[in-house]
Amino acid sequence: MSNKNVGIKDVAFAAGVSVTTVSHVLNDVSYARISPETRDKVKSVAEQLGYGPNRLAQALRTQRTGMLGLVSEDIATTPHAGRIILGADEAARARGYNLMIINTSGNASPESREADVEALLERRVDGILYATMYHRHIQVPSNLGGVPAVLVDAVSTGGSVTAVVPDEEGGARAAVGCLLAAGHTRIGFLNNTDDVPATRDRLRGFRATLTEAGLDGGAAPVESEPSEVQGGYEAARRILARPGRPTGLFCYNDRMAMGAYRAAAELGLSIPGDLSVVGFDDQELIAANLHPGLTTVALPHYEMGAWATQNLIDAIEGKADLGLMALRPTVLDCPVVVRDSVAAPPL
Amino acid sequence: MSNKNVGIKDVAFAAGVSVTTVSHVLNDVSYARISPETRDKVKSVAEQLGYGPNRLAQALRTQRTGMLGLVSEDIATTPHAGRIILGADEAARARGYNLMIINTSGNASPESREADVEALLERRVDGILYATMYHRHIQVPSNLGGVPAVLVDAVSTGGSVTAVVPDEEGGARAAVGCLLAAGHTRIGFLNNTDDVPATRDRLRGFRATLTEAGLDGGAAPVESEPSEVQGGYEAARRILARPGRPTGLFCYNDRMAMGAYRAAAELGLSIPGDLSVVGFDDQELIAANLHPGLTTVALPHYEMGAWATQNLIDAIEGKADLGLMALRPTVLDCPVVVRDSVAAPPL
DNA sequence: GTTCTTGTTGCTCAACGGTCTCCCACGTCC
DNA sequence: GGACGTGGGAGACCGTTGAGCAACAAGAAC
Numbered sequence: 001m002s003n004k005n006v007g008i009k010d011v012a013f014a015a016g017v018s019v020t021t022v023s024h025v026l027n028d029v030s031y032a033r034i035s036p037e038t039r040d041k042v043k044s045v046a047e048q049l050g051y052g053p054n055r056l057a058q059a060l061r062t063q064r065t066g067m068l069g070l071v072s073e074d075i076a077t078t079p080h081a082g083r084i085i086l087g088a089d090e091a092a093r094a095r096g097y098n099l100m101i102i103n104t105s106g107n108a109s110p111e112s113r114e115a116d117v118e119a120l121l122e123r124r125v126d127g128i129l130y131a132t133m134y135h136r137h138i139q140v141p142s143n144l145g146g147v148p149a150v151l152v153d154a155v156s157t158g159g160s161v162t163a164v165v166p167d168e169e170g171g172a173r174a175a176v177g178c179l180l181a182a183g184h185t186r187i188g189f190l191n192n193t194d195d196v197p198a199t200r201d202r203l204r205g206f207r208a209t210l211t212e213a214g215l216d217g218g219a220a221p222v223e224s225e226p227s228e229v230q231g232g233y234e235a236a237r238r239i240l241a242r243p244g245r246p247t248g249l250f251c252y253n254d255r256m257a258m259g260a261y262r263a264a265a266e267l268g269l270s271i272p273g274d275l276s277v278v279g280f281d282d283q284e285l286i287a288a289n290l291h292p293g294l295t296t297v298a299l300p301h302y303e304m305g306a307w308a309t310q311n312l313i314d315a316i317e318g319k320a321d322l323g324l325m326a327l328r329p330t331v332l333d334c335p336v337v338v339r340d341s342v343a344a345p346p347l
Numbered sequence: 348m349s350n351k352n353v354g355i356k357d358v359a360f361a362a363g364v365s366v367t368t369v370s371h372v373l374n375d376v377s378y379a380r381i382s383p384e385t386r387d388k389v390k391s392v393a394e395q396l397g398y399g400p401n402r403l404a405q406a407l408r409t410q411r412t413g414m415l416g417l418v419s420e421d422i423a424t425t426p427h428a429g430r431i432i433l434g435a436d437e438a439a440r441a442r443g444y445n446l447m448i449i450n451t452s453g454n455a456s457p458e459s460r461e462a463d464v465e466a467l468l469e470r471r472v473d474g475i476l477y478a479t480m481y482h483r484h485i486q487v488p489s490n491l492g493g494v495p496a497v498l499v500d501a502v503s504t505g506g507s508v509t510a511v512v513p514d515e516e517g518g519a520r521a522a523v524g525c526l527l528a529a530g531h532t533r534i535g536f537l538n539n540t541d542d543v544p545a546t547r548d549r550l551r552g553f554r555a556t557l558t559e560a561g562l563d564g565g566a567a568p569v570e571s572e573p574s575e576v577q578g579g580y581e582a583a584r585r586i587l588a589r590p591g592r593p594t595g596l597f598c599y600n601d602r603m604a605m606g607a608y609r610a611a612a613e614l615g616l617s618i619p620g621d622l623s624v625v626g627f628d629d630q631e632l633i634a635a636n637l638h639p640g641l642t643t644v645a646l647p648h649y650e651m652g653a654w655a656t657q658n659l660i661d662a663i664e665g666k667a668d669l670g671l672m673a674l675r676p677t678v679l680d681c682p683v684v685v686r687d688s689v690a691a692p693p694l
Numbered sequence: 695g696t697t698c699t700t701g702t703t704g705c706t707c708a709a710c711g712g713t714c715t716c717c718c719a720c721g722t723c724c
Numbered sequence: 725g726g727a728c729g730t731g732g733g734a735g736a737c738c739g740t741t742g743a744g745c746a747a748c749a750a751g752a753a754c
Contacts, residue, residue, distance in 0.1 A: 007711055018733045023713060033731055055469045056407045057711035060738045065403065067447075067470075076433040076649070079632075082423040089422070089450045098466060100414075101448045103436045119445060122402045123414075229636040255636060262638055265612075285426075285632045289576040289602065291609055302423070354739055365705050370741060378742095380703060404739035407710045 015045040069120030073133040087305025148315040150308040163329040171297040171334030172205030175278040184248035190235040192227040192252040232259025247345035254279040272343035293339030362392040416467030420480040434652025495662040497655040510676040518644040518681030519552030531595035537582040539574040539599040579606025594692035601626040619690035640686030
């Protein structure tokens with residue numbers, strides 16, 4: 001079935017030709033002039049010997065490994081990393097590349113991060129994907145400069161590395177738009193307390209969308225808590241206790257929305273009858289399994305992984321210029337995933 | 348900071364010695380007799396040139412890549428794959444190896460699976476980890492035989508490949524034991540309908556533990572549904588409607604437990620006051636975020652990944668014999684993770 | 695004093711398994 | 725009988741490793 005220890009010279013010997021010829025035939029070298037008979041002979045012999053090229057040797061000679069390094073943070077703690085990996089893997093395979101993955105911790109030291117990149121460099125990967133587990137600004141390892149590189153879900157503080165991030169503000173706009181379209185006018189936002197791009201951008205999108213709809217975005221109720229279930233619960237309790245209680249809630253993420261569900265249940269508010277809720281992140285385990293299903297905004301992790309990989313490969317193959325792209329991070333859409341948590345406001 | 352294109356011969360030239368000497372010094376070759384001065388010279392030159400070995404060339408020469416292939420199913424759909432990857436990555440790095448990851452679909456064709464393994468083989472990985480996304484019996488790709496291999500969360504139908512799987516029955520015993528210890532005597536099981544090892548083994552553990560506790564395990568109530576939230580809900584509705592309603596529920600997984608929570612809420616049963624619930628899988632997103640927190644049984648994905656990797660490396664390095672280990676799959680513990688969903692039964 | 699040993703220290707050279715740039719041999723055609 | 729077309733081979737090279745050898749100095753034997 002497979003290679004093993006048969007090399008190109010075994011094929012050459014068995015076919016009665018030189019290794020050069022075998023190489024030319026198997027690689028379809030354009031300038032090689034070889035008779036059809038010889039070609040067939042070589043191919044069939046290679047096939048039946050189960051010859052498979054030794055990519056190491058190829059790489060050594062051609063200075064191309066066909067491998068992409070992916071350093072990802074906290075692979076196991078969120079499903080996000082998995083989606084990035086999947087997007088990257090599929091895009092890579094489609095173009096004949098493979099992925100070498102290295103896991104790093106969100107709070108790893110700069111030295112350890114450099115060591116991670118170094119390991120990839122020693123293996124002579126053709127390019128590096130550097131992914132964080134949530135959208136943020138990072139200081140890239142200094143040795144990342146050696147090969148083409150793309151940041152996924154992160155932007156470099158120096159701004160000198162090509163990056164792809166989600167359109168946080170656009171996602172927030174879509175979420176609020178969803179509530180607006182259902183007829184809500186009293187809309188609140190359960191925000192995160194961390195000072196990260198998502199916090200700021202989603203808030204901006206929230207207010208702007210309301211304002212553009214003729215409401216007073218600046219005065220719209222916002223409650224902030226740590227972005228976990230408990231925080232969502234507490235923020236929801238507070239926001240729902242306000243006079244002129246909101247009928248629609250936009251939540252920073254699905255976990256906070258989960259907390260809001262509980263708060264609503266405790267207050268005897270039914271979703272979506274009395275209260276409409278929109279989340280963010282589309283963590284399937286939560287969003288799809290809550291009752292009713294949570295309408296939320298999806299983060300394009302798969303797409304970011306794929307986009308980064310495609311452009312990285314383009315750069316490697318000289319079809320694109322990462323330097324140019326590094327000027328502005330590329331922003332990818334956050335589409336709304338409609339489930340059952342939004343309805344018209346109560347009369 | 349780093350290598351790039353500086354090779355061993357650049358170091359040799361700069362240090363005024365031969366490449367052999369550099370190689371010997373840098374690899375601490377035991378039988379090489381080289382003066383301390385020369386050693387220092389070489390090391391410092393290498394350091395300041397930012398020399399890093401070319402692992403490709405090393406691998407070509409030594410026939411050892413220091414890379415492990417990991418083919419995993421559906422990386423993005425469950426967090427499980429992430430934990431396996433993490434366990435494998437950490438174990439691999441601890442021993443100087445790196446991981447090449449290939450994603451495959453749970454329902455990929457045998458040909459495509461062989462192609463995945465083939466890709467790994469072409470890159471001359473030293474060994475292969477083959478992981479599935481849930482415990483099951485599989486037909487391993489026929490070309491897997493070429494290198495040392497270990498199955499993770501799966502056993503080969505032929506039984507000829509070393510494998511590591513969770514102790515399903517033990518986990519079920521622990522879960523039921525937990526309920527028993529809290530004083531429950533009327534305990535029900537919400538089982539899965541799929542015919543997989545987990546379904547059978549957990550049921551066996553459930554009944555056996557009850558019987559051993561002096562209860563009638565054979566007659567204990569069991570309701571089966573697809574292992575999703577909705578299935579859990581329905582099975583719970585049925586089991587809670589039975590005469591002599593159970594006060595403790597063991598659920599096939601956390602998703603079904605989530606459904607049970609809803610059923611309980613609808614019936615006005617409070618958890619854990621009126622009903623105690625134990626899940627399985629420890630999907631943090633669910634288990635930790637449900638209210639009250641779900642006591643559940645953890646699947647040792649991280650541990651399986653690490654175990655598989657350590658033993659694979661041992662085999663590669665000749666310190667272990669996979670053939671021997673293949674006789675019986677290794678079974679790893681499923682520990683109970685205690686949260687707040689179990690209490691004494693109502694009076 | 696010359697030739698042997700014996701130790702030191704480091705170098706030479708052939709792999710590893712490919713790719714790729716010349717180069718060659720042999721027709722054939724005017 | 726030179727130019728050209730056709731089919732294919734030789735051999736250097738990619739960056740390392742490792743077995744074996746070479747060079748040299750110091751002490752021993754004659």
